[in-house]
Amino acid sequence: MINAKLNAIKPISTLAIYLALVVWVSLCLIALWAVVNLNLRDAERSFTEHGEEYVDKLNRSMVSSETVLKGFSALFAAIGNTNPEKVSVYVKSVIETNDQIFALEIIQKVGKKQLQDFIVSKRLGGNPSFTVKSFSFGDNRGWAPPQDKLFYYPVIYMESLSSGSQEILGLDVSSSPFLESAVTQAITLRRPVASHPFRLIQGNVAYVVFCPIKSEENMIVDMIIDTTKLQRPSDNLMRDGFSATVYHRDFSAQDTKGHLFSVSGSTRSAIETTIFPLFQHQKSLSTMGEPFSILMTRQAGWTDLSLKLIGLIALLSFVSSAILYIYLRSLQRGRLEHINHQNLLWKLANQDGLTGIPNRMLMIDRLEQAIAASDRNGQYGAVIFLDIDNFKSLNDTKGHDAGDLLLIEFAKRIKDCIRDVDTVARLGGDEFIVILSELGSELAESNxxxxxxxxxxxxxxxxxxxxxxxxxQVAVSIGITLFKGSEKTINQLLKAADDAMYQQKAMHHH
Structure with a gap:
């Protein structure tokens, strides 16, 4: 068929162009997402590494304090009672070189019955105003007389760089419940035990570590650690969105009562908090039976992304998408032009230039189809040959324009008389052919x-x-010939119709 070639080239649909763009943009977005993901993984790794480094330093300083306390306990057990001055020299040098140690103290356990004798002996021993007293570490902070109880744990020795610390002497440590629980645990477990954090009489947050003295049943050494002096995170940790909280394990990380300290870098914006992950790193600190934990968090944000690289990828994605779109559009235009060109060539080859109806070439194609159809369905078809009488004289008298107008009108009128399945074609000059198909299977009715x-x-x-x-007004000569199947060739059919028409023309002339 003549039409078959035309459908080989299909135009690219706009939907296909957009689909291709969507696929490409999706690939670009996946690449962007991969880069962002890598950046965030790097940020998390760096956070974890620096965090571990910091925990290490904090652990070392806390363990060194614990070592000092054990040393103090051993020294006191060896020479404390016989040579208190030597103990003092040691303690002073230790406090001067470890600035997180606020004070070192010795506590004595005294039963209720021995309390008065104990106070008298202390006053006689060179501290005339010595008394046993309690201190409230709650909201209404202040000194108070001792409560009535079975045992007291007064401070009998203290060394500190802080002025006014001598007033601590005589403080009954067990007057405060959280200190009492730590001191009794230390005695029971025979190892160092850290208390909950609290505010010193001077106002800083601190905690106390109690350590029993081996040889002395009723003596305990303790060390007060000033948490403001504990090692803080380094600058490369203290970046945007970072926070670290060191807290006692008896409390939750969110409960400020249990905090030794909490530090944080600059906060992130609401957008960053919404779209970026929050990294967390939690560990126990390896000192005194691990009573303390550290929780470090870091909110990721824009600063963690390599914005230049992401910008470059975004730009390349945009440019490549634009190029792809322009290319596909021009391809689409090219194809449409090609199809239009093919259609034009087809029309030139198959249509009569003047009237727009099929020409001789297409008529032969249609006649072949009609014969093939008649073969299949067994019905008659017909070829009608038409010729305008005296057309030449119209051209000669009124000119070719008039003749052309007549031919156009003539073709239009024939077309209006036949069905869509039938064909009218112009053979050339003033000759036209009509092909009728499916007229019926009986010769008479078809005729x-x-x-x-x-x-x-x-x-x-x-x-x-x-x-x-x-x-x-025109007169026409018409010749009809019928066909059924391929009994006659196309040439035979056309000749038969032509002959029939000439017979009629001859009759007109007579």
């Missing part, structure tokens, strides 16, 4: 049907028509 169509065409085309400024 009648074809004659009916021919008569209808004659009556329509022989009505006057207006050409430019004058009316003109």
């Amino acid at each position: 009648a049907a074809a004659t009916q169509v021919a008569d209808k065409i004659r009556s329509v085309v022989e009505q006057p028509c207006r050409l430019q400024l004058f009316d003109y």
